[in-house]
Amino acid sequence: MKEWLKRVTFMAALVGLGYWGWTLVYQSPERAIRKRVEALAREASFGPNQGLMSEAWKATSLTAFFTTNVQVTIDVPGGQNIITGLDELQTAVLYTRHTFKSLEVHLPDIKVTLDPGGDAAAVNLTARGEVIHADGQQEDYLQELRLRLIKVKRDWLIKEIVTVRTLS
Amino acid sequence: MDVNLDAPPTPSWLRTVLIGRHPRRTLVRIVVLVVVCVLVRTFILLPIRVVGISMMPTYKDGSIHVVNRLSYLFHKPQRGDVVAIRLLAGEHVMYLKRIVGLPGETVFFHRGQLYINGQPIEEPYVKLHSHWEYDEGKLGPDQYFVVGDNRDTWFFGHEKGRQTRDFIVGKVLL
Numbered sequence: 300m301k302e303w304l305k306r307v308t309f310m311a312a313l314v315g316l317g318y319w320g321w322t323l324v325y326q327s328p329e330r331a332i333r334k335r336v337e338a339l340a341r342e343a344s345f346g347p348n349q350g351l352m353s354e355a356w357k358a359t360s361l362t363a364f365f366t367t368n369v370q371v372t373i374d375v376p377g378g379q380n381i382i383t384g385l386d387e388l389q390t391a392v393l394y395t396r397h398t399f400k401s402l403e404v405h406l407p408d409i410k411v412t413l414d415p416g417g418d419a420a421a422v423n424l425t426a427r428g429e430v431i432h433a434d435g436q437q438e439d440y441l442q443e444l445r446l447r448l449i450k451v452k453r454d455w456l457i458k459e460i461v462t463v464r465t466l467s
Numbered sequence: 468m469d470v471n472l473d474a475p476p477t478p479s480w481l482r483t484v485l486i487g488r489h490p491r492r493t494l495v496r497i498v499v500l501v502v503v504c505v506l507v508r509t510f511i512l513l514p515i516r517v518v519g520i521s522m523m524p525t526y527k528d529g530s531i532h533v534v535n536r537l538s539y540l541f542h543k544p545q546r547g548d549v550v551a552i553r554l555l556a557g558e559h560v561m562y563l564k565r566i567v568g569l570p571g572e573t574v575f576f577h578r579g580q581l582y583i584n585g586q587p588i589e590e591p592y593v594k595l596h597s598h599w600e601y602d603e604g605k606l607g608p609d610q611y612f613v614v615g616d617n618r619d620t621w622f623f624g625h626e627k628g629r630q631t632r633d634f635i636v637g638k639v640l641l
Contacts, residue, residue: 376623408557423556439518443554465554466562466613466628 328455329411332420332448335455339364340404340426343392347401347431358392364457366449371460403429420455422446423463511536513637515551515561521615521625522563524594525549526639532563538638544569544611546583547592551636552613561636562626565592568612574603579618595619603629611635 322330342361345354362385371382371391382391395402408425428440447459487493508514513534517526526532526549534551544550544566552562567590568574572583576599581588597618606612606629614627 407559408554410556425554425556425560427560441560443556445555463555464626464628465552465634466564466626466630 328413328417328420328450332411332413332422332455333409335364335448336409336422336424336446337406339457340406343402344404345396345402349396354393354396358389358396361392362389366451366456366458369458369460372462374462374464398433400431400433400435402431405429418450420448422448512640513551513558515563515639517563521617521620522549522565523617525565525592525616526563533640534637535640536637539632539635544632544635544638546588549639550613551639552630552634553636558636562613563639564613564615564627566611566613568603568606568610568629570606570608570610572612573605574612576601592616593618597622607631 326334339361342357342364345357349357365385365388367385368383369385369388371388373380373382382388405427406424407427408423410423412421412423414420422445424444424446426442426444428442430438430440432438443463443465445461445463446457448455449458450456513536515532515534517528517530517532520528538548546566546569548566550564550566552564554560554562567581567588568583573585575582576597579597579599581590593616595617597620599618599622601622603612609631610629611632612627612629615625618625
């Protein structure tokens with residue numbers, strides 16, 4: 300290989316490595332939020348045969364993603380279910396874990412819109428849940444959600460979750 | 468026995484089958500083919516897999532189809548078109564529905580029969596009927612009303628409603 304080609308290749312690799320390192324250390328708010336929401340989906344998923352301790356620990360660890368005054372508004376036929384605060388949310392999570400045998404949450408689309416100030420963001424996402432009921436029956440759910448996140452110190456916390464529909 | 472070591476080696480039949488007699492030309496052809504496929508996949512034809520039963524029996528659960536993104540480049544969506552509608556967050560998951568109401572029209576269902584501007588509309592594609600009682604009202608100037616072909620489903624569980632033109636990704640071809 301010619302000497303100049305070797306140098307160009309080396310420089311390109313160096314620049315690429317530098318860029319990768321930069322994005323790793325100083326990741327954009329959009330990317331940080333995206334990773335946060337994906338982590339929440341992983342944490343919300345659970346498999347069958349989980350012990351009581353594991354269930355309780357996971358339900359507690361989920362609360363780390365939310366503000367203390369979080370509000371979750373779920374549209375149901377004929378009205379809305381509103382969950383307010385971490386205690387109610389934790390109860391709802393434990394109820395879900397008892398109702399279903401397993402739940403796998405996937406987020407095929409996440410759209411982050413940062414507020415002009417940079418300390419709050421709106422996230423539109425498509426959530427797909429693969430559920431196995433207690434009787435072994437498998438079912439897939441699709442739900443569109445809108446999240447409102449705020450920046451607390453270096454962390455992004457979810458303040459509000461609302462179910463939304465493309466077809467209104 | 469004479470052996471000419473300077474002569475180029477004759478390509479084996481396997482090599483000829485795999486990369487052709489002229490590897491450079493083959494490489495160029497492969498690159499062009501890949502670029503064309505990516506462009507077509509990104510901007511023109513979008514493959515989709517149906518999940519769910521709301522478009523039964525026209526489109527069955529698990530079947531593969533193609534959406535033409537350019538369908539409405541030169542004309543507006545028509546009644547009866549089966550279209551893909553993107554969701555608010557993106558295009559990885561979309562709705563597959565049939566347009567039954569056009570902008571400015573009033574839409575309602577009485578005993579499962581579709582009425583547009585007060586007139587009953589024949590829907591030969593509907594094989595699974597319902598007894599829906601539902602008044603959507605008048606559509607906006609850029610709104611289309613879409614619904615699935617399978618009306619024999621729980622009313623609240625069947626995704627249907629109005630959406631604007633910019634949410635319609637394209638028409639289902641196959």
